[in-house]
Amino acid sequence: MRESRDTMERLAAADPLSGGERLTPDEEREAEALLARLLATPVSAEDRRAPRALRRLALAAAGVAAVAAGAFVAVNLADSGAPGPGVVDRAVAAVAAEDVVFHYVERMEATVPSRMGEDMTVYSESWNTADGRFHQKRYTSPGPGAELLSDFAGRRLPGRDLARALAWDAREDTIREMGYSFDSGPVPNLDPLADPGAQLRALEEQGRLRPAGPTEVDGRRAYRLESDPISRPDEPESEERVIFLVDAETYLPLQKRHSIDTGVGRATLVSRYTVYERLPLNARTSELLALDPHPGAKCSRTTVSADELGFTNPCVRP
Amino acid sequence: MKPTREKRFEGLFREHYAAVRGYALRRAPADQAQDAVAETFLVAWRRLDDVPDDPLPWLYGVARRVLANQRRSASRGAALERRLAAAETVSRSGDPGERAGEAEAVRAALGRLKERDREALMLVAWHGLSGERAARAAGCSRATFAVRLHRARARLAAELESPDAADRLSRPDGAMELN
Numbered sequence: 001m002r003e004s005r006d007t008m009e010r011l012a013a014a015d016p017l018s019g020g021e022r023l024t025p026d027e028e029r030e031a032e033a034l035l036a037r038l039l040a041t042p043v044s045a046e047d048r049r050a051p052r053a054l055r056r057l058a059l060a061a062a063g064v065a066a067v068a069a070g071a072f073v074a075v076n077l078a079d080s081g082a083p084g085p086g087v088v089d090r091a092v093a094a095v096a097a098e099d100v101v102f103h104y105v106e107r108m109e110a111t112v113p114s115r116m117g118e119d120m121t122v123y124s125e126s127w128n129t130a131d132g133r134f135h136q137k138r139y140t141s142p143g144p145g146a147e148l149l150s151d152f153a154g155r156r157l158p159g160r161d162l163a164r165a166l167a168w169d170a171r172e173d174t175i176r177e178m179g180y181s182f183d184s185g186p187v188p189n190l191d192p193l194a195d196p197g198a199q200l201r202a203l204e205e206q207g208r209l210r211p212a213g214p215t216e217v218d219g220r221r222a223y224r225l226e227s228d229p230i231s232r233p234d235e236p237e238s239e240e241r242v243i244f245l246v247d248a249e250t251y252l253p254l255q256k257r258h259s260i261d262t263g264v265g266r267a268t269l270v271s272r273y274t275v276y277e278r279l280p281l282n283a284r285t286s287e288l289l290a291l292d293p294h295p296g297a298k299c300s301r302t303t304v305s306a307d308e309l310g311f312t313n314p315c316v317r318p
Numbered sequence: 319m320k321p322t323r324e325k326r327f328e329g330l331f332r333e334h335y336a337a338v339r340g341y342a343l344r345r346a347p348a349d350q351a352q353d354a355v356a357e358t359f360l361v362a363w364r365r366l367d368d369v370p371d372d373p374l375p376w377l378y379g380v381a382r383r384v385l386a387n388q389r390r391s392a393s394r395g396a397a398l399e400r401r402l403a404a405a406e407t408v409s410r411s412g413d414p415g416e417r418a419g420e421a422e423a424v425r426a427a428l429g430r431l432k433e434r435d436r437e438a439l440m441l442v443a444w445h446g447l448s449g450e451r452a453a454r455a456a457g458c459s460r461a462t463f464a465v466r467l468h469r470a471r472a473r474l475a476a477e478l479e480s481p482d483a484a485d486r487l488s489r490p491d492g493a494m495e496l497n
Contacts, residue, residue, distance in 0.1 A: 007475040011443040014424035021340035031335050034356055038331070038363045039324055229457060231383035237361050237368070237376075239383060239457050261457055262368065 101285045103127050104253070105275035107142065113265035122149075126192060129281060132156035132163070133289040133310040134180075134193035142274075153291040154180060155310035156194075163193075164308045166315075168294050175294065175315055177302035187240050188227045189258065200225070214248070217255060221248040238262045327363055330373055335359070337445070338377050344444060345385055354384045375447065375454035382437065382455070427477035435470035442467060 012018075023031060108122045123142045128134040135153040139146035147170070154165025162179040169176070182191035188208040190199045203209040212224040225244040232238065238260055245255040256271040279285045290311030299315035306312045321329070338358055342351035358381040362369055370376050428436055434456075441452040453463035 007471055007478065008439075008443050010420070010424050010478070011428065011439055011474065014421040014428070015444045016344060016425065017340050017444070021336040023336055023339075027339075030352075031331075031339075034359065035328065035331050035335075038356075038359055039327065041360065041363060043364050231387060233387045236357065236383040236387060237365055237380050239379075265368075 099130075099281045101127050101129050101279040101281050101288065103275065103277050103279050103288070104273050106271050106273055108269060108271045110267070110269050112267045127279075127285075127288045128193045129289065132158075132194075134163070134165075135289045135291070136193065137292070148292075151292050151294065152178070152180075153289065153309070153311065154178070155308065156180075157308065164304050166291050166302065166304070166309065166313065168291065168297060172298070173294070173296070174298040174300050175291070175302065176300045177304050186230050186232055187258070188230075188242055209242075209244070212243075215245060217245050217247075220254065222246055222254055223248055323366060327366055330362060330366075330369065331359060334374055334377055337374060338381055341378050341381050341445065342385065344440060346388070350385070350388055354381055354388060357384045372451065372454075375451045378441070378445070378447075378455035379457055382457075424478065427474055430477055431470065431473055434466065435473055438463065438467045438470045439474060 103126070105125045106123070108124065109119070110121075111119045123139040123146065124136055125139075126134070126136040133153075133155045135151075137151050138149040140149055141147070149170050151168040152165060154163050156163040162181050165178045165180045167176050167178045168174070180193070182194070184191075186208075188203045190203075200209065209225050209227055212226045215222050215224050222245045225246060227240075227242045229239045229241050231240070239262075240258065240260045243257045244253070245257075247254050253273045253276045255273070258269045260267045279288075291314065293314070297314075302313060302315045304313055305316070335355070339351065339355050342354045342358075345351070346354060358377060361380050361384075362373070362377060428439065431439070437456060438452065441447045441455055442449075445452075445455075447455060449464055449467070450460050452467075453460045456463055456466070458466070
């Protein structure tokens with residue numbers, strides 16, 4: 001009787017290629033032509049290296065990119081039994097204020113395939129404002145007395161794609177002028193140096209991030225906001241996914257996990273936020289948005305003004 | 319003696335071309351399928367050092383993403399559903415009468431499932447992969463795939479019985495309509 005047949009048997013019998021995958025002579029000729037074309041396609045050393053997605057992640061973990069850590073905003077879902085539409089709108093209402101400094105402390109752990117280098121952990125502290133100022137410091141370890149690896153501060157100005165910034169690097173003890181822009185491509189990451197709420201709203205509206213149920217992080221009630229698996233058009237061998245974990249009770253962000261699977265290797269970048277808070281924007285907190293003093297540091301050809309940076313350029317004499 | 323890069327790729331291509339082509343043809347019209355096969359093997363050629371010892375699940379995984387990118391870039395999201403529902407082109411079996419009607423009904427039900435469920439079912443039922451290999455092709459762990467397959471099978475069974483039953487399966491336990 002048809003109704004009682006096993007579902008998988010019925011499905012197998014419905015295979016549109018149930019006649020087999022054998023090639024006709026014409027199809028075999030087509031295959032041979034494709035093989036010849038492929039073998040004639042030059043393969044560069046760049047092509048043969050690890051996928052770009054993994055290299056990006058390794059660079060991010062190494063701190064080679066000016067700023068690579070992600071931030072996310074908390075979403076208060078404590079008053080609702082389950083996440084749903086409008087979750088991010090509420091988060092935006094909570095955080096997208098003009099007179100606010102977003103401040104967070106992050107521990108970022110990168111696990112990369114062995115041939116990409118070693119696993120590593122980076123600690124950072126960041127501040128940014130709705131008017132475009134930002135500052136991030138990276139350390140080798142957490143807590144007071146930690147060795148500073150890099151210092152990066154600047155400002156976005158309306159109408160400019162590239163923010164102007166100064167970067168100090170511990171290895172060379174030099175201050176350099178840099179640009180900063182953020183483009184995560186198809187992966188729904190957040191620009192760590194911009195208002196997270198507005199970004200989350202945009203990602204939700206675009207369908208790139210969706211609430212995905214309750215969870216728990218270290219005993220705290222949380223919700224997941226996650227992306228679908230994403231494959232970049234130029235890297236179809238890789239699949240990426242981003243998951244944000246959001247504290248349901250306190251609005252505090254808890255964790256972000258970005259994973260990249262190439263089928264033969266997996267890399268993950270896990271960010272844990274030990275502090276995420278909104279500070280009032282005032283004279284004291286404005287000072288947190290400037291590059292730290294680095295007495296004795298060399299200056300490398302920088303002329304950018306205080307107006308553009310949002311703080312005085314220590315390499316430009318008044 | 320270690321085979322040259324070209325020889326290794328040629329062996330890979332000859333052994334798996336038909337299977338990858340079959341994978342693509344089950345999911346896309348012939349012209350798109352052929353493009354996807356070419357792109358899949360181009361990735362394999364470039365990344366030959368990364369291709370695992372058991373290459374077929376890896377190739378299926380690449381082909382899946384290539385097809386997904388094709389659909390996204392050309393807004394062809396509904397093409398597969400239409401194709402599965404219509405089931406009018408690639409069949410070589412020429413099922414007559416009731417058998418053809420049954421196959422079309424099953425494919426139409428399959429076409430109404432979510433892509434992830436559909437993929438799990440197709441990898442096992444049409445491509446004959448074991449759970450472990452299918453999991454690699456789907457890009458998830460074996461345990462995750464087992465759960466996904468179990469649920470997909472239940473949803474397909476429900477679709478075959480009644481589309482409403484399938485809707486109920488997609489909701490969490492305890493969920494109910496208020497009106």
